[in-house]
Amino acid sequence: MNYHIEQQMNLSQKLEILADAAKYDVACTSSGVDRKNSGKGIGNCITPGICHSFSADGRCISLLKILFTNECIFDCRYCINRRSNDVPRASFTPQEVCDLTIEFYRRNYIEGLFLSSGILGSPDMTMDLLYQTLYKLRTEYHFQGYIHVKAIPGADPELIARTGYLADRMSVNLELPTAEGLNALAPQKKRPKLLAPIRQVRQMRMQNKNELALYRHAPKFVPAGQSTQMIIGATGESDWQIMKVAEHMYKKYEMKRVFYSAFLRVNDDSLLPVLPGGPPLLREHRLYQADWLLRYYGFGTDELLSEEKPDFNLLLDPKCDWALRHLEQFPIEVMRADYHTLLRVPGIGYRAASRIVKARRLGTLDYANLKKMGVVLKRAIFFITCGGKQMYPVKLEEDYILRNILDGKERLRPGAGEQPVYEQLSLFDDPRFSV
Amino acid sequence: MSSCHCLMIRVFQCEDTLTGILTGVYDAWDSRLGHEHVRLETGAYEDMELFCEYVQVPPDLDKAGKVLRTIRTRLGEEAYEMIAYASACPHTRKADAIYRMIVLGLRLPDGREISRMLTQPDVQLVFELRRKAWHIAHRYMGFVRFQELGNGVLFSKIDAEVDVLALIAPHFADRLPLENWMIYDRRRQKAAVHPAQKGWVILEEVEEKVLSEFENSEKETYYDGLWKVFHRAVGIASRSNERLQMSFLPKKFRHFMNEFADSRES
Numbered sequence: 189m190n191y192h193i194e195q196q197m198n199l200s201q202k203l204e205i206l207a208d209a210a211k212y213d214v215a216c217t218s219s220g221v222d223r224k225n226s227g228k229g230i231g232n233c234i235t236p237g238i239c240h241s242f243s244a245d246g247r248c249i250s251l252l253k254i255l256f257t258n259e260c261i262f263d264c265r266y267c268i269n270r271r272s273n274d275v276p277r278a279s280f281t282p283q284e285v286c287d288l289t290i291e292f293y294r295r296n297y298i299e300g301l302f303l304s305s306g307i308l309g310s311p312d313m314t315m316d317l318l319y320q321t322l323y324k325l326r327t328e329y330h331f332q333g334y335i336h337v338k339a340i341p342g343a344d345p346e347l348i349a350r351t352g353y354l355a356d357r358m359s360v361n362l363e364l365p366t367a368e369g370l371n372a373l374a375p376q377k378k379r380p381k382l383l384a385p386i387r388q389v390r391q392m393r394m395q396n397k398n399e400l401a402l403y404r405h406a407p408k409f410v411p412a413g414q415s416t417q418m419i420i421g422a423t424g425e426s427d428w429q430i431m432k433v434a435e436h437m438y439k440k441y442e443m444k445r446v447f448y449s450a451f452l453r454v455n456d457d458s459l460l461p462v463l464p465g466g467p468p469l470l471r472e473h474r475l476y477q478a479d480w481l482l483r484y485y486g487f488g489t490d491e492l493l494s495e496e497k498p499d500f501n502l503l504l505d506p507k508c509d510w511a512l513r514h515l516e517q518f519p520i521e522v523m524r525a526d527y528h529t530l531l532r533v534p535g536i537g538y539r540a541a542s543r544i545v546k547a548r549r550l551g552t553l554d555y556a557n558l559k560k561m562g563v564v565l566k567r568a569i570f571f572i573t574c575g576g577k578q579m580y581p582v583k584l585e586e587d588y589i590l591r592n593i594l595d596g597k598e599r600l601r602p603g604a605g606e607q608p609v610y611e612q613l614s615l616f617d618d619p620r621f622s623v
Numbered sequence: 624m625s626s627c628h629c630l631m632i633r634v635f636q637c638e639d640t641l642t643g644i645l646t647g648v649y650d651a652w653d654s655r656l657g658h659e660h661v662r663l664e665t666g667a668y669e670d671m672e673l674f675c676e677y678v679q680v681p682p683d684l685d686k687a688g689k690v691l692r693t694i695r696t697r698l699g700e701e702a703y704e705m706i707a708y709a710s711a712c713p714h715t716r717k718a719d720a721i722y723r724m725i726v727l728g729l730r731l732p733d734g735r736e737i738s739r740m741l742t743q744p745d746v747q748l749v750f751e752l753r754r755k756a757w758h759i760a761h762r763y764m765g766f767v768r769f770q771e772l773g774n775g776v777l778f779s780k781i782d783a784e785v786d787v788l789a790l791i792a793p794h795f796a797d798r799l800p801l802e803n804w805m806i807y808d809r810r811r812q813k814a815a816v817h818p819a820q821k822g823w824v825i826l827e828e829v830e831e832k833v834l835s836e837f838e839n840s841e842k843e844t845y846y847d848g849l850w851k852v853f854h855r856a857v858g859i860a861s862r863s864n865e866r867l868q869m870s871f872l873p874k875k876f877r878h879f880m881n882e883f884a885d886s887r888e889s
Contacts, residue, residue: 199849200848200849200852203856207852208856208857210857211859224797227800228800229801230801231798238761239871240766241765241880242867243854243868244855244863245859246864246866247862249854249857250765292853294771295770452859452862466861469862546739546741547739547740547741549739550739551740557742561741
């Protein structure tokens with residue numbers, strides 16, 4: 189820890205180092221709180237959140253995402269800031285973070301602050317620095333914008349509690365989906381230790397809900413809820429295991445979001461896998477799709493995957509995949525099916541479903557209406573009837589639908605994965621066959 | 624005479640603002656020609672039609688206010704928001720669709736249902752325009768970039784396809800109540816101006832030349848530079864994906880965003 193860089197660093201250099209070090213954190217959402225300005229300070233929050241820019245990798249920049257320090261005492265193998273790496277180190281002061289946040293916020297560059305940190309000295313010391321920064325921002329500068337802060341595992345619960353009253357969202361990263369993975373790659377982090385602050389925040393949020401019911405103006409504790417993130421593809425977990433963990437986090441800990449981050453090999457370490465195809469972005473994409481099915485569509489992990497079929501089909505989105513395996517439940521009559529049944533149709537999202545439910549009370553729908561309401565017909569037509577009629581005569585057969593859906597080309601977000609390439613079959617295509 | 628009258632359509636040409644359109648709604652209704660004999664248009668069109676009589680409608684706050692009250696009480700806040708947002712979107716048929724939507728809504732036993740009648744083409748159009756306007760306004764809430772002028776005023780320019788000023792000004796007034804700020808819409812030569820701790824107003828016919836006389840404050844270059852450093856540092860090179868960036872943040876929004884200023888010049 190004594191290898192400091194000689195010369196005094198200026199703010200620009202620090203920002204470069206500490207923003208660069210924070211970029212692997214996925215969460216950059218500013219959603220979930222609605223707060224008007226009190227008229228005496230700076231800032232407000234709106235429920236959907238606001239994206240202020242997009243970085244070169246296409247991710248939204250909503251918050252000033254920085255580490256407080258990257259002078260970390262831990263040596264996690266996947267992390268760029270591990271102790272044994274020779275990277276430039278820097279630390280902010282609370283004042284510097286406040287200046288940056290306020291001045292960026294005034295110019296409408298950002299929606300708030302995302303403050304994470306390496307472990308400087310001890311977890312308590314680090315958490316205290318984060319607390320001081322937030323306290324200064326909230327009380328001295330009367331900053332009322334969004335703040336997302338990391339709860340440092342192992343820090344004094346009292347410090348975490350106090351910080352929680354100043355922040356909008358708190359998060360602890362699970363890092364790896366299973367305890368075994370964590371033991372292998374981050375031996376200094378223990379699963380129970382990671383879960384302790386998550387449990388504490390959940391408990392305090394429940395208490396806070398009761399307080400708020402009694403006293404409307406009671407201080408709010410972590411109003412935008414908790415989130416966490418897992419690295420995908422660094423260890424050998426299956427999608428089923430990952431989704432099970434995510435489901436558990438949503439149910440047991442009332443998480444607002446679980447983020448998935450495709451593994452990037454930033455350190456050359458013998459325990460880390462080499463991924464010749466680059467980071468598993470398509471797999472990450474499928475996990476996010478399934479995550480939405482859990483949160484908004486009423487699906488359970490065990491419906492989508494099982495121990496026998498532990499991974500998602502990379503060619504199909506999880507909902508289509510599910511529907512093809514449950515053709516006995518289709519076709520669905522759009523004019524009559526209830527909201528939850530509509531949600532299960534590929535091509536009908538939750539917005540379209542609620543529009544359908546509202547609109548059909550006031551008039552008969554046809555396929556043109558459905559299209560206008562945002563139903564993706566090229567996927568939905570195989571599974572629905574509207575007014576008792578199919579749009580085209582289509583067969584309710586797995587092979588037929590699969591062929592047509594794959595022909596129709598799913599609109600993946602750019603870069604999420606390439607479409608399958610078709611090629612001429614030959615006798616010698618068998619992978620077991622070698623010349 | 625009467626048969627001729629049946630054929631004629633009176634076209635009310637209103638100003639392309641919420642006030643203008645609602646005044647048009649008032650006049651069209653007040654003309655008592657029957658709904659099928661009137662039509663609303665925004666702006667003057669070059670290709671006029673036969674059997675049409677064109678009437679200019681000067682915007683009138685009283686008339687618009689009356690219509691507005693009726694919309695809010697009889698059709699509900701949801702419909703009001705739809706109409707207010709839709710009127711900011713450029714579209715040739717929007718004024719007429721708004722008129723038809725109001726007529727239809729007032730016929731319903733419960734006018735509030737109108738905002739959900741998406742099977743009606745007019746309601747559908749207003750709904751779509753509202754969605755479009757909201758999307759663009761929401762994006763500008765994020766993409767507006769203020770510069771600090773020498774006198775401490777925060778100044779921003781936009782060039783929006785939708786008339787977003789009145790849609791985003793309340794947001795910024797709430798967010799920065801202690802700041803003097805101004806957002807200038809270059810395309811419409813309008814500006815939303817907010818003096819500290821006061822309400823915001825819209826100024827019309829503001830020339831761009833007048834605004835270019837002010838110099839930035841000393842700190843401006845410093846924080847501008849810091850933001851560019853941050854923006855560059857936060858991208859992950861091995862996940863680089865310009866197409867995704869472009870789809871979320873198309874070039875039309877980038878013109879006044881400082882983090883993209885360098886790439887434009889090169």
